[in-house]
Amino acid sequence: MTAEPGTVRPGGRTARVRAAVLRAAGDVLAERGFAHMDLADVARRAEVGKTTVYRRWGSVTGLVADLLADMAEQSLPREETGSALGDLRANAALVQRTLADPRQGALFRAVIAAATCDERTAQALRRFYEVRVAEWAPCVEQAVARGELPEGTDAEAVVRAVSAPLYYQLLTTGVVPDAPAAERAARAAYAAAAAGVYVTGDAP
Amino acid sequence: MTAEPGTVRPGGRTARVRAAVLRAAGDVLAERGFAHMDLADVARRAEVGKTTVYRRWGSVTGLVADLLADMAEQSLPREETGSALGDLRANAALVQRTLADPRQGALFRAVIAAATCDERTAQALRRFYEVRVAEWAPCVEQAVARGELPEGTDAEAVVRAVSAPLYYQLLTTGVVPDAPAAERAARAAYAAAAAGVYVTGDAP
Numbered sequence: 248m249t250a251e252p253g254t255v256r257p258g259g260r261t262a263r264v265r266a267a268v269l270r271a272a273g274d275v276l277a278e279r280g281f282a283h284m285d286l287a288d289v290a291r292r293a294e295v296g297k298t299t300v301y302r303r304w305g306s307v308t309g310l311v312a313d314l315l316a317d318m319a320e321q322s323l324p325r326e327e328t329g330s331a332l333g334d335l336r337a338n339a340a341l342v343q344r345t346l347a348d349p350r351q352g353a354l355f356r357a358v359i360a361a362a363t364c365d366e367r368t369a370q371a372l373r374r375f376y377e378v379r380v381a382e383w384a385p386c387v388e389q390a391v392a393r394g395e396l397p398e399g400t401d402a403e404a405v406v407r408a409v410s411a412p413l414y415y416q417l418l419t420t421g422v423v424p425d426a427p428a429a430e431r432a433a434r435a436a437y438a439a440a441a442a443g444v445y446v447t448g449d450a451p
Numbered sequence: 452m453t454a455e456p457g458t459v460r461p462g463g464r465t466a467r468v469r470a471a472v473l474r475a476a477g478d479v480l481a482e483r484g485f486a487h488m489d490l491a492d493v494a495r496r497a498e499v500g501k502t503t504v505y506r507r508w509g510s511v512t513g514l515v516a517d518l519l520a521d522m523a524e525q526s527l528p529r530e531e532t533g534s535a536l537g538d539l540r541a542n543a544a545l546v547q548r549t550l551a552d553p554r555q556g557a558l559f560r561a562v563i564a565a566a567t568c569d570e571r572t573a574q575a576l577r578r579f580y581e582v583r584v585a586e587w588a589p590c591v592e593q594a595v596a597r598g599e600l601p602e603g604t605d606a607e608a609v610v611r612a613v614s615a616p617l618y619y620q621l622l623t624t625g626v627v628p629d630a631p632a633a634e635r636a637a638r639a640a641y642a643a644a645a646a647g648v649y650v651t652g653d654a655p
Binding site: 280282356357359360361362363364369372373376404407408410411412414415416418419420421431434435436438439441442444445 | 484486560561563564565566567568573576577580608611612614615616618619620622623624625635638639640642643645646648649
């Protein structure tokens with residue numbers, strides 16, 4: 248565990264309980280999916296009292312929302328390689344490794360599936376991607392400042408374009424994206440950005 | 452209903468029953484999702500005997516697989532506009548309208564969610580996209596033949612690239628893609644293809 252939320256004393260008992268419960272929640276989600284998740288099972292795996300889990304998270308939906316908030320806090324900081332293509336490659340490689348990781352990939356598939364029918368999970372998922380995209384957008388902004396990409400480029404749209412084909416492949420074909428798919432995703436987003444596809448209408 | 456599978460006499464009773472049951476199955480999926488789908492409910496809505504539905508489709512999974520097979524058969528033929536960008540735009544607009552349609556959009560979200568935890572649905576979904584992508588790939592092949600896109604371009608990869616950002620947006624943010632998103636998706640796929648991103652390694 249790296250970061251903890253500001254409201255919780257790092258290393259305190261509350262933080263340790265949260266870390267253990269979120270770890271167990273992620274394991275259960277990855278193994279069994281959202282529909283078969285059960286707070287009592289999570290409590291048992293986390294070796295935490297059932298009452299604590301019910302009192303603190305209330306429901307499976309509440310627990311998954313907190314798991315996504317924690318994943319957003321802990322998502323790796325961006326890499327800066329000095330070039331837009333290099334940065335987009337680093338981003339694509341990170342997404343690809345996450346989706347290819349058996350536990351993380353299963354976890355994302357389970358959460359995305361749950362978000363299609365549960366509004367609170369959908370909100371938490373949206374928030375997760377907002378945090379992640381905001382973390383990487385400065386790579387594109389810096390490339391625009393360097394004159395590498397056109398003025399008025401929507402930085403967040405470029406970051407989303409890197410992820411899109413990797414998630415699309417996993418969700419529609421079930422085939423885990425590999426390193427060449429990540430390379431193609433980064434190059435495609437870069438080529439489209441360079442061609443001005445993501446320049447917003449009200450740009451200079 | 453347009454096409455019917457080769458094994459079933461068009462307009463016959465079997466075909467009419469299948470059409471009514473698949474229509475009801477799509478409605479239930481769109482309204483309630485895969486997890487709450489029930490063959491008896493589908494039979495009631497289709498005004499078809501329960502026994503017929505159980506005997507012919509066996510399970511919810513079997514019924515959803517047949518629904519996807521039917522959707523693949525009926526998916527609209529490609530448009531040919533004379534230019535690669537025009538064809539990709541027509542494709543993007545079709546995907547966008549499908550995902551923005553309340554019934555169809557909900558149906559795709561439900562099936563994609565189900566595919567994350569059900570192998571038979573995953574296979575049927577994969578097959579649906581294979582048929583759809585194969586239908587549109589000739590647009591890209593013709594653009595390569597005309598010299599509009601580079602030799603060795605992977606036509607299917609370009610068609611998938613058009614859909615990816617539209618599905619990604621719907622699945623990760625819950626926001627239904629609009630016409631400008633479709634335009635951006637088509638232009639991005641075209642720019643990346645023109646830049647040679649989808650040229651396969653063993654191309655001439």
